[in-house]
Amino acid sequence: MARDYSGKTALITGASSGLGVEFANQLAARGANLVLVARRKNRLQAVADAVKLEYKVDVQVVVADLSEVSAADKLFKSLARKKLSVDVLVNNAGFGTFGKFENEPIEKISEELRLNISTLVELSRLALPSMLKKNDGVIINVASTAAYQPIPYMSVYAATKSFVLSFTEALWGELIGTNVTAIALSPGGTKTEFFEVASNGKAPDGLGKLQTVEEVITVAMNALDKKTAPPSVISGASNAALAFSGRFIPRQLLIKVARKMFESRS
Numbered sequence: 001m002a003r004d005y006s007g008k009t010a011l012i013t014g015a016s017s018g019l020g021v022e023f024a025n026q027l028a029a030r031g032a033n034l035v036l037v038a039r040r041k042n043r044l045q046a047v048a049d050a051v052k053l054e055y056k057v058d059v060q061v062v063v064a065d066l067s068e069v070s071a072a073d074k075l076f077k078s079l080a081r082k083k084l085s086v087d088v089l090v091n092n093a094g095f096g097t098f099g100k101f102e103n104e105p106i107e108k109i110s111e112e113l114r115l116n117i118s119t120l121v122e123l124s125r126l127a128l129p130s131m132l133k134k135n136d137g138v139i140i141n142v143a144s145t146a147a148y149q150p151i152p153y154m155s156v157y158a159a160t161k162s163f164v165l166s167f168t169e170a171l172w173g174e175l176i177g178t179n180v181t182a183i184a185l186s187p188g189g190t191k192t193e194f195f196e197v198a199s200n201g202k203a204p205d206g207l208g209k210l211q212t213v214e215e216v217i218t219v220a221m222n223a224l225d226k227k228t229a230p231p232s233v234i235s236g237a238s239n240a241a242l243a244f245s246g247r248f249i250p251r252q253l254l255i256k257v258a259r260k261m262f263e264s265r266s
């Protein structure tokens, strides 16, 4: 049965483009009020205006760099001042570094670790107590098919997404018996600004046809409609098949295939 998010507050990170915008649309379409977070104020405001007009829900915008230390704490303090508690947390903001590890700037790597891992964990930790108190809530963490195997030339990014997958699935286990759940969404290649941010705008050839944001977010929303939502979902049958085939392929071969796919772009 379709979950009703009417009157709930959904906090979506990385809502100024790509998957975050689609999360905003699909959650608002089901009645959720939104708090949208990212760094680009104009882009965020444009998303907020469009969603408000279309769905007549309340939308607030918070401009924040979530790769900064204490960003999660600051964000939750600002929500507390507005007397907002989060019913749906979407940890979507993230980026990837591509290239030879020895050439990646250390500060960029640290930002990637803080945004993709630390802030995601801290926001989950900050959101959970009020969800448990109400015995109602959802944490959606955006991982990636990159979580399912090591990826040479994307070593740090793939490892951050493995962390997100493992953390979220473990949290799902802790929440059994409550009406609060956590789910990891693993998109494969998707048409967003991700590849422009990560490299020169071109997705690696081996990724095949990119999915639309609508296809990807619908997978997460449908999974959450199930009586018992699973700990994780992968968008697209071919992405799921590829991720699971990794379990049966010798590790060395798996890494060499991934290296082949990404080396031309390093």
Ligand SMILES: NC(=O)c1ccc[n+]([C@@H]2O[C@H](COP(=O)([O-])OP(=O)(O)OC[C@H]3O[C@@H](n4cnc5c(N)ncnc54)[C@H](OP(=O)(O)O)[C@@H]3O)[C@@H](O)[C@H]2O)c1
Binding pocket: 013, 014, 015, 016, 017, 018, 019, 020, 037, 038, 039, 040, 041, 043, 064, 065, 066, 067, 068, 092, 093, 094, 095, 096, 115, 142, 143, 144, 145, 186, 187, 188, 189, 190, 191, 192, 193, 194, 195, 197
């Ligand atoms: N597209 C794909 O192929 C793909 C595949 C698997 C997983 N993913 C994951 O999907 C998630 C969303 O990415 P996307 O594909 O939608 O890419 P995108 O279009 O580049 O969106 C990334 C979002 O994250 C925000 N963001 C980046 N750095 C931030 C920071 N320091 N503080 C706050 N917000 C920040 C960006 O907003 P500002 O720049 O305005 O801050 C933007 O709204 C990411 O976690 C990504 O790893 C994407």
